[in-house]
Amino acid sequence: MTKPAILIVEDDPGLLSQYRWAFPGRTVLTAASRAEALPIVEKESPAVAIIDLGLPPDPDGVSEGFATLAAMLRVAPEMKVIVATGNGSRQNALRAVAVGAHDFYEKPLEIEVLRLIVERSFHLHALEAENRRLSEATGTGAVKRIITAAEPMLRVCRDIEKLARTDVPVLLLGESGTGKEALARALHDLGPRGAKPFVAINCGAIPETLLESELFGYERGAFTGAAKQTIGRIESAQHGTLFLDEIGDLPHALQVKLLRFLQEQAIERIGGRQPIPVDVRIISATNQPLEQQMEAGNFRADLFYRLNPVTVRVPPLRERAGDAVLLARYFLTCYNREIGRNLRGFTENALTALAGHSWPGNVRELENRVKRATIMAEGRVIDCADLELASADASDLDLRGARLRAEREVIERALVQSRGRVAPAARLLGVSRPTLYGLLEAHGLGGLAEPGLVLVPGTTGEQA
Numbered sequence: 507m508t509k510p511a512i513l514i515v516e517d518d519p520g521l522l523s524q525y526r527w528a529f530p531g532r533t534v535l536t537a538a539s540r541a542e543a544l545p546i547v548e549k550e551s552p553a554v555a556i557i558d559l560g561l562p563p564d565p566d567g568v569s570e571g572f573a574t575l576a577a578m579l580r581v582a583p584e585m586k587v588i589v590a591t592g593n594g595s596r597q598n599a600l601r602a603v604a605v606g607a608h609d610f611y612e613k614p615l616e617i618e619v620l621r622l623i624v625e626r627s628f629h630l631h632a633l634e635a636e637n638r639r640l641s642e643a644t645g646t647g648a649v650k651r652i653i654t655a656a657e658p659m660l661r662v663c664r665d666i667e668k669l670a671r672t673d674v675p676v677l678l679l680g681e682s683g684t685g686k687e688a689l690a691r692a693l694h695d696l697g698p699r700g701a702k703p704f705v706a707i708n709c710g711a712i713p714e715t716l717l718e719s720e721l722f723g724y725e726r727g728a729f730t731g732a733a734k735q736t737i738g739r740i741e742s743a744q745h746g747t748l749f750l751d752e753i754g755d756l757p758h759a760l761q762v763k764l765l766r767f768l769q770e771q772a773i774e775r776i777g778g779r780q781p782i783p784v785d786v787r788i789i790s791a792t793n794q795p796l797e798q799q800m801e802a803g804n805f806r807a808d809l810f811y812r813l814n815p816v817t818v819r820v821p822p823l824r825e826r827a828g829d830a831v832l833l834a835r836y837f838l839t840c841y842n843r844e845i846g847r848n849l850r851g852f853t854e855n856a857l858t859a860l861a862g863h864s865w866p867g868n869v870r871e872l873e874n875r876v877k878r879a880t881i882m883a884e885g886r887v888i889d890c891a892d893l894e895l896a897s898a899d900a901s902d903l904d905l906r907g908a909r910l911r912a913e914r915e916v917i918e919r920a921l922v923q924s925r926g927r928v929a930p931a932a933r934l935l936g937v938s939r940p941t942l943y944g945l946l947e948a949h950g951l952g953g954l955a956e957p958g959l960v961l962v963p964g965t966t967g968e969q970a
Contacts, residue, residue: 680820728777
């Protein structure tokens, strides 16, 4: 396997000999001038280069060094160029960074310091190469809108590919921002209805008074302001797919009407009396626990079983190991292109913060943070402050502490979801009630007013 190459542009033979043995894990290429360097850049495509600003024919100045820097970056803009300057020449070094150099170091040569700068440059070059590969590869898989390398999400994608070939209704369960609509579109695009309409409606975003007419349409004169016949979303999806997002927010009266449509495969517009046959595939999604909604009488059981012959559970981003960093690099590539920036990647601290953040808003939150950082970042790489994420310190890397923090977070989420009731929370966590009581005590989450009762923020307390 070829070693990654580094190009040294230096006219001092003594320094060149030091450079040759300074990087034993790399292929060291050398040049003494711009004329020698450019053919090497074109042919060998080194990942990293070190150039002396004092090159002939201007060894006592910097004009030739800057000309060489500009020419090399025109040939290989992705190459990481480190400029070497003499003592007292920091201003020239900063100027070089401003016009495209990746970093600089000041002579006399300190091998260990230079090795550190070079290795970080190789690392960043590799990350950017991965960004470009990811950007080019996006959309080549069957589920085109999902970027993932995490096994839980890869399983979901495989399930989507299988289900796309059928016509059964599918219920997508997952938190907001996890990509449920992207998966719904994949179910449509990969199936036999892919050339027909895909119609999406968010049942929680439209006022109840308007939702019925949006779904079913209306006849002229059906109500005040109904000046013409209007086709609803269901009818407009004829022979295609209807995606009912946030189905858990559907009002009870409309649940009855939707159930009738699913049973009879026909609708009646508001103010109409003639049944209209409609052939659509139904895909629905929600971030709510519909089983609990049924138990509470807020969601019809017969509608629930009509909607979910097959349920696909979409994992949150915090359960997709490695995907936060993968997605962040992908979004940076996209927004670099869209906004016209050339940010080179993320600092080590930023990558650690991305991997450690809990992402309550999931992929949508991540995309928004990266977009803002791409616009606002003042440096050449994105740091924690640009992402508005806390910088990770050494204590965050303690494995036992991380496990305890994760355990506490999951328990708190289960308690919030179960409205503070111990028995449902224990079922969600897959543990017994005595075990959960022990965990509550260990994490200081007890707050027990009486046996079977636990209080959590935002609840009034109910019997478990």
